[in-house]
């Protein structure tokens with residue numbers, strides 16, 4: 001296709017503002033699917049994937065649209081992951097487009113998540129076409145939202161398209177606006193090949209499928225190509241696009257988006273952001289912006305039932321096939337047995353993987369306290385040189401006497417909330433060692449930015465934020481680097497023995513309070529035993545908090561068991577069953593829920 005007839009765009013929207021519904025309508029109008037195929041939402045298809053047992057990850061769709069001027073255009077709609085944890089992937093998708101549709105719910109208005117994405121899009125010099133959706137709702141206030149888009153985002157919204165994706169109103173207008181406003185791509189067909197690797201995923205039939213945006217040159221079947229950053233060479237055996245059905249094509253030319261396969265077995269070999277060029281006469285310099293993504297949040301994943309370990313190993317391996325950004329290695333814990341230590345791009349990423357293991361693979365898991373990566377500077381000693389180590393597992397925390405200085409990752413958080421919840425939100429941020437950097441009001445809502453240590457956010461910050469704002473606050477963050485912190489390792493001891501799964505790295509100033517909270521919660525979570533159980537929080541050898549679980553009174557059990565043998569048997573049977581969900585620790589049985597619940601801060 002000629003460059004002048006290509007439009008590459010993404011859709012920016014807050015969750016639930018109607019991105020998928022609008023995308024489906026665009027596909028429908030452009031005739032990509034029959035009505036029956038349309039009956040399922042196309043772009044959001046985790047469940048469908050699961051049902052069919054295959055991965056179709058229909059990310060990018062190529063549509064043909066014949067505009068009112070009589071010309072036919074190739075529209076490439078690129079789906080972008082919705083969450084900040086996948087910021088780098090989002091940035092690559094954006095780099096493959098020239099514009100974006102900004103979908104805003106006519107009844108909800110602009111939200112924080114939307115803002116972050118819009119700014120990113122603007123940074124990529126995108127032309128932004130505002131779409132005000134859900135105008136069919138009685139609560140819709142399109143004029144107010146139009147003004148909000150102009151006031152908050154600062155783009156002209158006078159020509160915003162009004163739609164109801166649900167009832168199919170305004171869809172043609174969206175397509176016309178796309179063609180008229182979004183600039184066509186540029187590129188040189190005769191220059192050496194330069195294609196950006198936008199995304200990759202594993203397909204059981206095709207192997208690794210790679211989504212590309214060609215900048216210069218042409219991609220064809222039979223071409224020998226080189227991944228410039230990865231350093232590998234491959235023979236292209238298939239070239240095509242999704243409409244959203246997969247179709248093979250003779251080539252992908254400059255400015256176009258499509259997919260290739262090249263008999264690659266692992267997604268790890270096809271890293272997002274890499275530059276693909278020809279082995280012979282290829283480009284000399286790669287495209288800008290390649291970055292290796294590193295996990296920032298780690299936690300242990302252990303099967304509740306030790307017998308599920310093999311199943312867990314297999315399931316994690318399968319998930320990893322499609323997600324090169326999460327890492328895992330085997331770990332064993334005295335309390336929890338065999339499991340894995342896994343690294344994620346952020347909290348949501350962690351939750352997604354955890355949820356998928358639970359739902360798709362039917363695994364009951366114990367997750368240990370999430371940890372960030374600490375940079376620990378070790379002092380020079382008689383026997384050892386000074387060193388700098390990155391630690392993401394409290395179990396590996398170095399001897400305090402050797403620690404010279406510790407650095408921890410910080411984030412900049414942007415929270416957007418209705419006024420009435422602001423007070424509680426400020427308190428929450430303050431409690432989590434936050435430093436307020438900005439606070440502005442826009443039409444009954446506040447936007448506040450805080451710098452926060454990531455380790456204060458990984459526990460239940462997001463849950464707390466949602467609960468104190470009754471779901472109305474939205475939250476977005478970016479990493480802003482490492483800062484020195486006075487951090488210590490806190491151990492929790494049950495009946496005198498440290499429980500490794502409950503060890504935490506905390507700031508010294510909040511250690512006592514956190515320790516007390518954990519001891520109090522554990523006191524309620526651990527059932528009484530025949531003996532009295534001390535629960536203690538300690539830093540090094542120093543106890544900073546203590547609770548005691550009183551012993552069961554002997555005569556109570558005697559009475560309970562009575563003399564009846566069959567009843568006693570039944571009771572024992574019951575206890576055995578209950579044990580499956582308990583963990584033995586220094587003679588004490590700790591219920592599975594206690595590990596997670598203990599970490600929730602009140």
Ligand code: GTP
Nearest residue numbers: 013014015016017018019020021133134164165166
């Ligand atoms: P995520 O996939 O969760 O990010 O949401 P999304 O932005 O893709 O939103 P989605 O298209 O799934 O729509 C969210 C809800 O809004 C669904 O229940 C839709 O049926 C509904 N919806 C979408 N567009 C409209 C509209 O124009 N009017 C009305 N009334 N509802 C709509």
